Amino acid sequence: MIYNDVNRRAAPAGLLPRLLAGLLLCLGPVPAARAAGVDLSCASHTVLGKIQVAERYKEYDVVLHNRCPGPLYWSMCIERIDPQSHEIVEVHTPSGFLEAEQKSRVNLQMKKGPERMAFRKRFQEFYVNVGYAIDAAATASCVAGGCEAERSEARARSDANLKAWEEAEAALSARLTSECPQSGWGKTEQAEACEAGIREAAREQLEGFAQSDAELRKELQEGGPERCRLHGGDLVP
Secondary structure, eight states: OOOOOTTSOOOOTTHHHHHHHHHHHHTSOOOHHHHTTOOGGGEEEEEEEEEEEOSSEEEEEEEEEEOSSSOEEEEEEEEEEOTTTOOEEEEEOOEEEEOTTOEEEEEEEEEBOOTTOOTTOBBOEEEEEEEEESSSOOOOOOOHHHHHHHTHHHHHHHHHHHHHHHHHHHHHHHHHHHHSOOBTTBOOHHHHHHHHHHHHHHHHHHHHHHHHHHHHHHHHHHOSOGGGOOEEOOBOO
């Protein structure tokens, strides 16, 4: 007896071949990372600044740590940022292979800002993004362009505060020169008292600029997603 279910729709033409093809695809080889159940969050990196500061650069190490059960490939995109123009000035793309439970490091030397950066000169800033893979060469996307676009408003506030601070320092210096003249034998008690009074009058304003600068630097370096973490930018001693 043939039973016909009037509630069951006939399969559209060509559907069964597509279903069979999909089934065969599902039964095909599983990628190595998924088959092994590997969670690549077991690989990580840390940026460490070195205490010693050379005359021309500040050193950092990007330390990779493979806590995974097996070896993996890694790749980085390191982008140097000019501390004054905030433009990308250089890109590095090192890569390598790291055994399980091993560490590796990439050394960086961040150069001083340009000579025209006279007030509160800083070393270069940089972004680091790392990619990992277990069955082929890894790739890492470069993130500086997008991250700088996201923090453009914070950059503008920081630059404006820095410019106002520099102008206030210049005005203070000019006032000290004009209102507290020194004799040919050096500072007199009268000149020292004059300078102390002027500096005290300007102290609150200058401290406000310094506090704003510190807060804005923290916002720039720590704000946003982890991939947009900004490193470097230390003041040149």
